[in-house]
Amino acid sequence: MNPPDKRDRILDAATKVFAKRGFFSAQVADVAKRAGVAAGTVYLYFKSKDDLLLSLFDRTMRDAIAEGRAALQSLNHAATPVERLRHIAHVHLARLGRDRQLAVVFQIELRQSTKFMARLSTSSLRDYLGLLRDVIVDGQRDGQFRSDINPTLAAKVIFGALDEMATNWILSEREYQLEDDAEPVMNLLLGGLEAKGNQP
Amino acid sequence: MNPPDKRDRILDAATKVFAKRGFFSAQVADVAKRAGVAAGTVYLYFKSKDDLLLSLFDRTMRDAIAEGRAALQSLNHAATPVERLRHIAHVHLARLGRDRQLAVVFQIELRQSTKFMARLSTSSLRDYLGLLRDVIVDGQRDGQFRSDINPTLAAKVIFGALDEMATNWILSEREYQLEDDAEPVMNLLLGGLEAKGNQP
């Protein structure tokens, strides 16, 4: 059938409705209408409204991780840790920058309760931080990165910085390419704010 | 009077109830009960449940900014930009680390809708980022900081990093002092991840 799959159609509709009205104000009936199905049909595919949001998260993370893997594969296998970190930053911001509604759901709606946050931080997000950490450890091993830095902490800092860029982008009135933040952010994180002490 | 103020008591109760049950699941009646007043009384002091959350935010930001000002005053007036940034990071994390329930409300509950987020990002948070930015501009002027870095972006990166530390702390099972993250985070942000190119 041409329309991909009813379940997917409902998830797409949910993204739009949640992004626009917020998860709690959004009504299941609106999601159904937008997906072109009846309210009851939603419950043939999802256990509850909560399950809808959680499933949205799961589907997106699965897609994102697949995309991330593919992107890293496409890199020259001899890519340096620096190049790999820059690449991750680009992919991260490009993905969110491509779909504002998805970004709203991810940056805001998914974080509305400790329940969802806990789920979020113990699932694929953990893997994502782990991925960053591994790259950093590599860089430390071959001397490109300072070894006096805790790689787990550095991964969080990088994630926090990218996350803040995404949230700012959503709330900003201005129209700009989120991905364009990747370069300057990584320049700062890699090189540091302090001027190198080259007093001649 | 011994009990500070009825309005304050209600806000304190709201912090606890919102932190525990989440804003949407929390019932106004629970907040009232915890504050030791009747449900209707809440509406003598606040327009609506939303107003309760917003007022909570306003009161806390007012307190935090006052505390931040005082802290900066207490610094030697000749403090370098580096010292000032480190100081801000400490105060930021110390404040959240002192009261986990308040931290939950700030890091999670307040971010549950674009409505609150917008309010958040156009109010005192704007001033806070501006404060960071000013310190960075100072540092660039006297050559301590790289001048090829956009100070506004750097302010966001610093904020994003601290914010991520706070969120991680809330969701972590481990018990640790949030403020202890201030030093390593600022070491990373100031010095950068890359090893200085001193190949002998």
Place this chain on the structure above:
DNA sequence: AGTAAATGAATGATCGTTCATTCAGTTAAT
């Protein structure tokens, strides 16, 4: 015909909010 998928009206539980009423405390009058 028989099965599965889909429907959408009806249900029922859940609160935010209101407001008629109470009551403690204050003022005024005798």
Place this chain on the structure above:
DNA sequence: ATTAACTGAATGAACGATCATTCATTTACT
């Protein structure tokens, strides 16, 4: 000093609107 009148803060039962969810019925397909 005593009583009466007044005030407005506080109460909490009741209201009413909102939705998530269900399920008896219909539709579509083999």
